[in-house]
Amino acid sequence: MGKPAILQLERVYYPVLSAVGVPVNLLAIVILSRGNCGLSKCITYYLVGMSAADLLVVITDPILRWNVQIYYPNSFLNITPVCSLIYFLRFATTMISVWLTVVFTFDRFVAICCEKLKTKYCTAKSAAIVIGTVSMVGCLVSIPWYFIYEPYYIIDNVPWDCIAKKSFFRSSIWGAFDMFHRVLTPCVPFILILLLNVLTVRRILAASRVRKGLRGQSNGENKKDPEMENRRKSIILLFSISGSFILLWMTRVVYQIYARVTNIQYYYSYSDPRYITESTSMMLQLLSTCTNTCIYVLTQAKFREELKNALKCPFVLIDKLN
Template structure:
């Protein structure tokens, strides 16, 4: 509990701020990104922010500091569980959608004009959100009341049938395969195809430029491709790295003969890294995007300049 409590406090201070700042900066539209890319990045940041709110704030922190509140009512607890699973899946599949969008933009020039638009991005994100919510509804029926206070069921505890009935076991396996095993495979495959296309196109373009010009010069198109691939690989690569422990826990629990209690430490580490993945995108933007850093600096300087003006008056 103490480890979880420390994790909650750190997450509240860091994760929420990072994602909120990212949303504000990206929605201003001054980072030099296309509308399509901006929509995906804002949606990813918003989904990550909802993960922090539902898991860290509503479930952990409120449960520690306010154990007897309306959030402890079993119905509310069940709804929060559905919300947590839904936004977690949404966050994962938004990363897949962004990876696929960049794959189409870089590797499929004929499809790019039709698919890589802000309208298509909005539709894709809306469909993924709806499917994630529908797929998470069964979690509402997994929990039973933990205790009854003043004739009101409170708390949530997994029912025994969840661990014994084959139907629930099948549901859990399907859930874990869809998130994050399938996204793992899709992201790795799409990144490999994208990298292959960029390398081949860069070689051809460099060869053509060398034939046309005897003096080597910088190619802006290759520079733009490098920036795109750095952003893409940073986001998807970080996702794979931070979710790999969770996948390892899933494989150890369901494929090998390992018991839950023997790999509980692996589960704890996986949960911590999974929560950490909700704040990494903001750091990636700051490292890879110069205009994002400039907007961040402007946002930091503005309140300081305002305070300085008030002090002068």
């Protein structure tokens, strides 16, 4: 009897995601870091930070967790202390990636809706401080995950694999921590991004009506507004990033709420609809680590140009050598 379809899909999906996620995020980091994409330093810092966080998520989750578990079950990475470390890194990098999306959304909200705060907050220095703070807090908050797991079995005094301790399900302290973590990532970010985007849209629509009215009175004709054009490009980038985040995380958020309410602790089989739903939600969630680079390509003309130059570079070097 063959393996369940969901397991067969995982065996293909995670290696493909790893093979795509690492190079696209590396490309994004290199291209954006060059500063030739026509974006402000503040936006560039956030986009580089988000790409770096996504790259770390790809390394710790699809590669170190799933691919090793599926294809190398007896490697040293499955020794319990190493396995626990991977789980800690997985939760930390995911939290950092999610909250960098939130702070980027907040930065664009301030830039569009808060004129007085904009000059002080929307700077490269502030962006660097915010990114560093989010990264540090994400690591500190995730430390308890390292201590949640115990060996699944022991061979020759060597602990192997990771399974959650029974106290994790019975202790009110661990229960509170689990709830805190689920609320912190991704429930609160999900709500914040939705709220900030709604407020941003309201502000844009109101400002556009006023500006069109003023330009119509002064010019008497319909001409392109450079400021509104720049704002439009910034908004397209913001909404594309936050929109893809919301769509790809939605299933995960809904399932986590359902799992907590119904107190799901195990599955009867790999064909259990609940396992299939959770597995699918995780695959969609991890897909979000690869989408931002595609968004830059689709929405940023200068990024496309830089990408073309980067792809041509090896062929140019080979031509020169010949």
